[in-house]
Amino acid sequence: MAQDSLELHSLSDQDIEVQIAENKLRLKKLKFSHAVSPIENPLTIKLLKKETARLRTEQRKRVLNPSAE
Numbered sequence: 001m002a003q004d005s006l007e008l009h010s011l012s013d014q015d016i017e018v019q020i021a022e023n024k025l026r027l028k029k030l031k032f033s034h035a036v037s038p039i040e041n042p043l044t045i046k047l048l049k050k051e052t053a054r055l056r057t058e059q060r061k062r063v064l065n066p067s068a069e
Helices: 002-010 013-036 043-064
Strands: none
Touching: 002 043, 013 043
């Protein structure tokens, strides 16, 4: 967990935006394939949502406090 936050701090704003967009696309595909036929590990959907939330939280934190960088 602590390692994840360190990795997020080292990413640029643009990298975070790209990862959020990629995660949204992956999540949409996973949900669709899970609706059609059950995927092997449905927890991947939950983990992908959490990862996206962490990225969006870091992005919002940077918007609210730009001097912290």
